Amino acid sequence: NAGVTQTPKFRVLKTGQSMTLLCAQDMNHEYMYWYRQDPGMGLRLIHYSVGEGTTAKGEVPDGYNVSRLKKQNFLLGLESAAPSQTSVYFCASTYYWAGPQHFGDGTRLSIL
């Protein structure tokens, strides 16, 4: 059972480039989340989804877009990468609103 899988694990971008991070879960979870983790700041919610075809903004949504076309996948897009978006990105999913969130291994993204 793979759980939550994030692709890629590492990436280096130049300022202004765009890219998409992929999160896939095989647990049939309804809820999926994207977070970023910066040193000394804990995790901050970027966007989330409560079901296929739905998305909503979290704490820090600016500069990011998301899509949930299939229940098992949640994509995070950076439209025009900026150095301030250098971070570790985590995806998480849960089966119902009060359940524990299951996290992927993270994507370490550096923007030069």
Added chain:
Amino acid sequence: ELKVEQNPLFLSMQEGKNYTIYCNYSTTSDRLYWYRQDPGKSLESLFVLLSNGAVKQEGRLMASLDTKARLSTLHITAAVHDLSATYFCAGVYNTDKLIFGTGTRLQVFP
């Protein structure tokens, strides 16, 4: 807007000792989560506390929730080196949004 504060931010403790990590939150949160993160790794769910007075225990860790005081605690009993990690609490607002504390980095030494 919900704010979550943990203290201490760093905790160095001797094996065999007891200690408590505190998690205060600013507004109503209908549940409280605790997670563990090892360096360079993902987050692992420890506890979900759903109601006032909830207490959950797993091994040497015990978590409790006091919604009236807006306080959750994570108590460590007879610490061992394997408990060294960063511990996060997270509250919830607008039903679905988790707000994390900044974490408590725990180091247990012999």
